[in-house]
Every structure is written in structure tokens, then in C-alpha cells.
Amino acid sequence: GGLGVSELRRLKQLEEENQQLKQLVADLSLDKQMLQDVLKKKVLKPVQRRHVAQHLRDAYRISTRRACQLVSLQRSSWYYQP
Known part of the structure; x- marks a missing residue:
């Protein structure tokens, strides 16, 4: 009952895509925070x-x-x- 080769390959691909999306969200969250900080500091x-x-x-x-x-x-x- 284990995963087949194609299923393992697909799982690996999905894990890589998930990691890329997590990094994108982290980058965008940081960008948003930086821009909000600039707005606050500009008074x-x-x-x-x-x-x-x-x-x-x-x-x-x-x-x-x-x-x-x-x-x-x-x-x-x-x-x-x-």
C-alpha cells in the first residue's frame, strides 16, 4: 500500500510549489509591513x-x-x- 513512483514525484512537486508559495506570502507580508511602517513614519x-x-x-x-x-x-x- 505505499505510494507509486508517479505519486511520489507529484507529492515532491506539490511540496516544492507549496514552499515557493509560502516564500511568496512571506515576502509580500514583509513588503506590506514595510510600506505601512513608511506611511506611519511619514506622519x-x-x-x-x-x-x-x-x-x-x-x-x-x-x-x-x-x-x-x-x-x-x-x-x-x-x-x-x-
Whole structure:
């Protein structure tokens, strides 16, 4: 009842692909963290963060919630009208 040669080969291939995907996720997570750190250190005013979030929302067709989250903007600031 062991695995055949082709099954072992396929398993090895899937393990390699899984490892590559894990590395990709790790790299993208680090990129995201670095960009968020840069945004925080730049000390952007909420109105500037709102403009960045608006651009992300329009350019990448993401939700307002996600755009605000990416630029560390409170959603109440998004909807605030002076």
C-alpha cells in the first residue's frame, strides 16, 4: 500500500510549489509591513491618508474598508465632512 513512483514525484512537486508559495506570502507580508511602517513614519495627515486610500480604492477596485486599513486611516475619518 505505499505510494507509486508517479505519486511520489507529484507529492515532491506539490511540496516544492507549496514552499515557493509560502516564500511568496512571506515576502509580500514583509513588503506590506514595510510600506505601512513608511506611511506611519511619514506622519501623513488624515486628509492625505484619505487621498491615498481613495487612489487605492479607485486604481485597484478594493473596498473602502480595505483601503482605509492599508493606509491606517480610521473609517470615521474617511466619512468625515468638515
